Every structure is written in structure tokens, then in C-alpha cells.
Amino acid sequence: EADIYQTPRYLVIGTGKKITLECSQTMGHDKMYWYQQDPGMELHLIHYSYGVNSTEKGDLSSESTVSRIRTEHFPLTLESARPSHTSQYLCASSEGMSPARTDTQYFGPGTRLTVL
Amino acid sequence: QKEVEQNSGPLSVPEGAIASLNCTYSDRGSQSFFWYRQYSGKSPELIMFIYSNGDKEDGRFTAQLNKASQYVSLLIRDSQPSDSATYLCAVEGDTGRRALTFGSGTRLQVQP
Numbered sequence A: 001e002a003d004i005y006q007t008p009r010y011l012v013i014g015t016g017k018k019i020t021l022e023c024s025q026t027m028g029h030d031k032m033y034w035y036q037q038d039p040g041m042e043l044h045l046i047h048y049s050y051g052v053n054s055t056e057k058g059d060l061s062s063e064s065t066v067s068r069i070r071t072e073h074f075p076l077t078l079e080s081a082r083p084s085h086t087s088q089y090l091c092a093s094s095e096g097m098s099p100a101r102t103d104t105q106y107f108g109p110g111t112r113l114t115v116l
Numbered sequence B: 001q002k003e004v005e006q007n008s009g010p011l012s013v014p015e016g017a018i019a020s021l022n023c024t025y026s027d028r029g030s031q032s033f034f035w036y037r038q039y040s041g042k043s044p045e046l047i048m049f050i051y052s053n054g055d056k057e058d059g060r061f062t063a064q065l066n067k068a069s070q071y072v073s074l075l076i077r078d079s080q081p082s083d084s085a086t087y088l089c090a091v092e093g094d095t096g097r098r099a100l101t102f103g104s105g106t107r108l109q110v111q112p
Helices: none
Strands: A004-007 A010-013 A019-025 A031-037 A044-051 A054-057 A076-078 A087-094 A111-115 B011-014 B019-025 B033-038 B045-050 B054-058 B061-066 B071-076 B085-092 B100-102 B106-111
Touching: A004 A087, A010 A019, A019 A031, A019 A087, A019 A111, B011 B019, B019 B033, B019 B085, B019 B106, B033 B061, B033 B071, B045 B054, B045 B061, B045 B071, B071 B085
Parallel strands: A010 A111, B011 B106
Antiparallel strands: A004 A019, A019 A076, A031 A044, A031 A087, A044 A054, A087 A111, B019 B071, B033 B045, B033 B085, B054 B061, B061 B071, B085 B100, B085 B106
């Protein structure tokens, strides 16, 4: 089972600020993911990565960007936060035995972002 | 049509009963199927996964997969109030899609 961490857990910030949501995992998983989820609504994939220096956009259009410089670290950045970015952001990772195989994803505790 | 469909519920069952949660998917090439449980305000946690047609049991949980009919279900035996949560079905897409597609979830309420 993955140990996956997200910080901060809660963030309230004003419009126009730049923010970075941190995600790290200690299991050496190759694949990492960012999801967005509004209360009571479904998960939407916004970014994913197969490994270092590999990132791709998900289904849901997002103004955020990600980077994967180290295997264990997958931060998500919003250059200019807006109220429409208010949501729960969930990070996940999986072992990723091969690029063509999806395997079990384990989720971090999430960051609840509120943009005023 | 959504790629992964679930009845949003709530599904209400009495304590000790069997809860049956269903999920249908549209991609015939899907290979892997997952059930996650999500408590309100928390992140999803894996219950179990299934790859092959038929049943797979893990404690009080049984996953059932029928690829010909494109559905996967989760049975929870001896339901407990602590099972009250939203249950998410997730499906691996075709080889060109390298991440899971989640359904919107079914909210289960177990009445004491």
C-alpha cells in the first residue's frame, strides 16, 4: 500500500495568487495522478505522469500545470487562482509496471482549496 | 452516454442485509475494474479489483464481473452502519488511455 502525502490539507487564498499543491509518495511508484472533485460530485482526472519528465493532461481542462522532476514528487501549480478553482484536489499514485497497464491507484488525503 | 455509469442512490439497506451496487461501462476493451469507498470529505480508498469474468471474494465483499454484458457489481454482505459511504466504480480504458475512468458513485446508507 502506498504512503502518499499532500500539503497543505486546507488552503484559503485570494484571487490572483500563485499556489502550489504538493504531493509526494514514498513507495517509488512510477505513475502519479491529479484529480479534481467538487463535493458530492465525481472525480475528474486533470493531470498524470508515467515517470520523471513525463506529464500529460487528463480529461478535464485545467488551468493548472504539473511537473515531475523526481519520482516521488508531483506538484500542481496554479499561476493565478480564481474562485472557479475552488475544489478538492486529490493526488494518487500507482506502481505502473508498464505504460500500457493501469494498476491500482492509491490516493492521498487531498487538499481542499478555497479561492475568495 | 457516460463511460462509467452508476446509480447515484442513495441505496438504503438495513443493518445485516446484503447491499448490491452496480456499474456499467461503455468501453468493451476495458480490462481492469476497481471498487473504491469514499467517506464524506475523505479521499477514495480501494476495496478490491477484478480482472476476470466471474466472482471475486474478499471478506464481506464480492465483486462480480460480466464483460459480455459490460457490468461489474459489488456485493456487501452483513452490511454495517460503518459501510455507509459513496462507492466508486473505476474502469481501465483501452490501451491508449493510461488512467482510470471513475463513475459518479453510489451513496449507500446502512440503517441501524
